[in-house]
Amino acid sequence: MAAKKKVETCSINSLPDEVLGQILSLFPTKLAAATSVLSKRWRNLLPLVQNLDFDESMVFYPNRASETIGDGGGFLDFVNRTLGLLGDSPIKKFSMKWVSPIDNSQYNHLIRNVLEHGALELDLSSTSIQCIMPEFFFSKTLVKLTLSRGSYDQDSHPPDGVLFPALKTLSLVQVSYGTFGWGDLYDCLLDSCPVLEEVNIFAGDPFDAGGWRKHIWGSTIQRITIFYRFYDLDAHSLVGLDTPRLVYLDYSSYVAEDYQCQLDSLVEARLDLILWKYNDYIPPVDEYYGYDSTKGDAWGDATKLVEAIRNVVTLHLSADSLEVFHCCCESMPEFNNLVTLSFESHEERDWQVLPLLLRKSPNLDTLVLKGLVHKYTKGCGDVCACKRVRKKRKKKISCLLSCGVKVLKVYGYGGSCRELKQMRHFMENLRCLEVVKVQVQVDKQDKKYTDDLMKLLQTASSECKIQFI
Structure with missing residues (x-):
């Protein structure tokens, strides 16, 4: 009779702390934090979780009015308690999404706390207005910053003119800004990130300008992605790209009235330019925005933009861009x-x-x-096979x-x-x-x-x- 093989079993508790930390990183932060009360074995594992993702909708329960009504303090308390459990452990990525109003002072101290943990990535998403103070919004380690769906105000210039000396990627998703005296956060970010390489702008709401000032500049920027669909003609009067080291451009928007571009190093471009005649929203005359669609189907001039991309190696054009090249370019380089x-x-x-x-x-x-x-x-x-046959005319050479x-x-x-x-x-x-x-x-x-x-x-x-x- 064959001897029975001994089956070795392994409890999850017997795994090394580093492995358990990686496992916890795969779970929502709320669940990862809850493990600290399971047993003594799990009590000190949270500091090993370097990716923190906080979502107010996951922390609160809609059917409990006491937890959802207020100034967002309950959610903020939960975030702060979780950060307290980390001690001095580093944070690789911090993401927070919320809708409830939060006191600006508490919010700024929270961001300061996160950045002092040496965060490499910061992702903030909120529909509420937040005032970011420059003395709190500073980090020597932050490499990637994403701001989504909020209004960000700032009332003073950052210390030493630099916010993020290591920031390489900046993403702004449907963001608006307030301006106080010296400028706004958008200008500040472009001016005070000396090694910035990538800028991503998404402003897809046709009724909200959001996102940017129609001008991107920086001698270190190499990649730009822009999606801008605001309906106001005045908002498309001039688009500027002053980025001499840019190698990749992905640009989707209605054609602008004019462009000022410096794209000497561009290698690849993706263009999705749209004629204004395809914007069904614009009435003949709009008293609020002050534009008049009777300017013609070919309103706008993409000549300078097309001239600026003449050195590209790879070019991707949407079906709309083909028409813009034909209708809104005075010359082809x-x-x-x-x-x-x-x-x-x-x-x-x-x-x-x-x-x-x-x-x-x-x-x-x-x-x-x-x-x-x-x-x-x-x-x-x-180039087309659907051309009509014209009698008594010499066939044109393709x-x-x-x-x-x-x-x-x-x-x-x-x-x-x-x-x-x-x-x-x-x-x-x-x-x-x-x-x-x-x-x-x-x-x-x-x-x-x-x-x-x-x-x-x-x-x-x-x-x-x-x-x-």
């Missing part, structure tokens, strides 16, 4: 460094600017299309014939007659093609569609290959 051009298609947006854009990109190697169906116009005939694109990628291929015709047009005229990569729509993944595309090889170069991705 030479994109001599452009290697990869990616753009989206939409059945209600046209391709009119593409012939000019391709001619201005002599070193283009890869062309990426997200969809093929677009709005028909006479101007896109150079700009694709002189285009050096070697790789064509198509996403969202649906297999319609129009799409197949457009694919044939590309493969017949892009004479340098080596590889065509196609992603077929999930509901169109039928052998018929792949067979139709494979037949197109007969019209392309003998060296061209089709790959399905």
